[in-house]
Amino acid sequence: MQPAFSVIFLTTLIGAAQGLFLALYATEISGLGGLSALDSQQFLSSATLVALLLTALGLLASFFHLGHPERAWRSAVMWRTSWLSREVIALPLFMLGLFLYGGAHWSGLGNTRWIGAVTVLLCLGLFVATAMIYASVRFLQEWASPLTLVNYLLLGCASGLTLATLLAAGLGMTTLVTPYAFAAAALTLLAWVTRSAALLRNARLKPKSSLQSAIGIKHPRIVQMAQGFMGGSFNTREFFHGRTAQVLRSVKWTFLLLVFPLPLLCLILGANTASTALLFLAFALQYIGLLAERWFFFAQANHPQNLYYQTIS
């Protein structure tokens, strides 16, 4: 598939925001770090604001994916059948939850546990909806796997916790840095395993469709002589990344390096030396790595329609 940058930014930004929120809510209900009421109130409200900003940026990016952004409101209609529609509903609701949660903390109105609990449900629902947009397209076999959902969840949580570690260090919540860094490292390791599992699965994937089933002729040797046109078309633009296998491979190794081992190293060093700069580096590297990961996620998916467009003439 041709990677769409609007969607790459949308999924990585909201993933980090969701992971960050889950970390914040877990901090509140577990009383992690033993923060004073004032510290807790300040930290949770400002960090929730960061999560809200990330989701807003993601929402903004998503509009660039649409041919008619002014009709975007229509996309909430088909929630009974379409995961995309469900995401369109879940994202603003999650943002509303973040707003109320952060606002309740900031203004000291209370009831944050209840608001947070509902927002957690919305957050998890959003994870499922976002991942199922891809996992539910059975024709893209690289995506049609439970691993897609697991990876969206774990990569979002890992980047969110790396960001939480950075925010805790940056906002002076020193008691939170070590537990956050530990959780971020654990989630990053876990995501490393599941993302590698997805890569291994996709490497040994057997395409369900063949040229034989595509044109319905049962002969072992079929060669396309002409695709029917010599210029381009939507079919040649949208479904192929247009890069060499070499580029694809290097993007894969880049993200495998940037998302997992390098942030892990920065997290360990940053937490040990209490260096905000290193923790910033951890999040920056991991986020850039996730952009590459999402690009590769799209580029690697091979659409069966490509069987019909092998030879120009």
Added chain:
Amino acid sequence: MTQLALVIDLNVCVGCHACVTSCKQWNTSGTAGSLVDLNPYGKDPNGTFFNRVQTFEVGEYPNTQTVHFPKSCLHCEDPPCVPVCPTGASYKRAQDGIVLVDYDKCIGCKYCTWACPYGAREFDEDRKVMTKCTLCVDRVTDTKLPETERKPACVLACPANARLFGDVHDPESVVSKAIAERGGYQLMPEWGTRPANHYLPRRKTEIRIHPEDLERVDNPLKLDRKLPEYAPRDLGREDFAT
């Protein structure tokens, strides 16, 4: 329930692309149009065509067959492009099974193209909406046209009559009979999309000679039941009576 569809005879298609050009002409001037062409006279032209004729070579030299293969939307009975649409712009008409896009509702997210294994949908970069084969819905339902012309443009244009059009749910229709009698099949059956359009396979052309074709069994001149003796005769004076 009616399910209008095309049945394409691969044994007859000669790959002339008349269906491609007539489709483009009709749909670029009709309610589905205009079909956008990007940079049509430039170095890297891009075009929208709801119908394409592709060419495949099957087999190994010298035993090869050139198969011309027209491809357009298959109007699946279980269209995977419809439920994924977030706005409901992509829909299947209940009355005749045609899969259509409501251009006024489409937000141009292209999600439906991911969900079509056949690559039947093409995004219109001018109008920013998804477009696809309409099975010439504006033509087949137009009661002002004479009955014989209420067919898709590609069907009317085909000089070899390789394209049949009709209701595949009516067992008495021409298309249903063609599918039943000549082994009509669907594309990519492994996905369970149940395309309404069918393809008729290539046939081996055989010459069948019966004994009666060579020797008349009830020849009244052959009284002795012996085989006739063929007298050498000049060209043009052969005795066909024996």
